[in-house]
Amino acid sequence: MARYPAGSRAGRRARNRMYTILVVIIIGIVFAYFYYPFGKDEAETGDGGLPLNANTDSNVPVISNTNVNEPPVARIEPRQILQREPNLTQIPPGPDVEPNPEAAKLIKEAETLLSTTPAKIIEARDKLNIALRMPMSFEQRKFVKSKLSQLSEQWLFGRTVFPDDTLCETYRVKPLEMLSIIGERYNVPYEALMMVNRIKDPRSLQAGQNIKVINGPFHAKVYRSTFTMDIYLQNTFVRSFVVGLGLPGQETPTGVWRVAADGKLEQPPWYDEVNNRTYFPEDPDYPLGSRWIGLEGMDGDAKGREGFAIHGTKEPNQLGTQGSRGCIRLENGDAILVYNLLFPVKSLVYVTD
8 A cells, every 4th residue: 555655644734733723713813803893992982981782872761561672872972952041930939910902912912913814823922922921810821821722733843843933843754763862862761752753653653754843842830829830842831730739737738840851660669667568550459640750849838749640640639739749640541641741850840929
């Protein structure tokens, strides 16, 4: 049998070892390329020292019993919207005075604008909102608020964006954008955008889609003497609600509050210190209703106060009365709407007599 020289076998073994080493080196280079990208720092971070693609939006409330799995995207810098400091404290609560001729003139002008074809919704809204800041009779104030509430169904809660409206605009969705991030840029909850655009599932949002956005934030003003809560978009009146307030000796503190950063919750468990009991949503006597909006005291008697909130109720018969331990109660449907409008930290709640 013929035999290969020993030298040839040794050469083949050497070449095989060299090929093996080259294969190992190539595999190592490929592995390093995919798992340790060259030219980047080990931790590329944005605000707060977290990765840029981390979901750091602590202001978007968790929706109970709902699985919303939106794809992670890069955090977008908040949109710079010119906002005036809200001057809701200058709006009178509605004293019963003689009819105001100047307010009557604005009301008449607004009605004329609404009678044209097409109706001039935004101009009429703005004139009525100016009139609302004037001293006027109870009937005048009642009419103005009623008319503004009706108009809000069109310019705010409808899908139409009216020309020359500085409070609403059309927005084209960018690739991979989440509705929650868009809402954060405009200082409104994503639930508000879902509501005005008739979006049932935020995951259905598509790049290139035009949606209506709202230039927030919304604010609220609560009048203890009339048990009412007025909602404003910036300084424009939107709607009124009947509320329940604190019992005598446990009155709802006056002053300025803001919605707490992590204060928006859907039917959270609640511990009652008086009865030493924890209530859960499934309990038949669960007292918090549909929503909880935690508040932080910022000024006046409210300053430094905690544990107060706007929430729903299981006792709607107590709305319009002093029946709570200091919280602001709403009918459950109204609580959901207010929850959908107020934005953590940015939305203020004024409580006055």
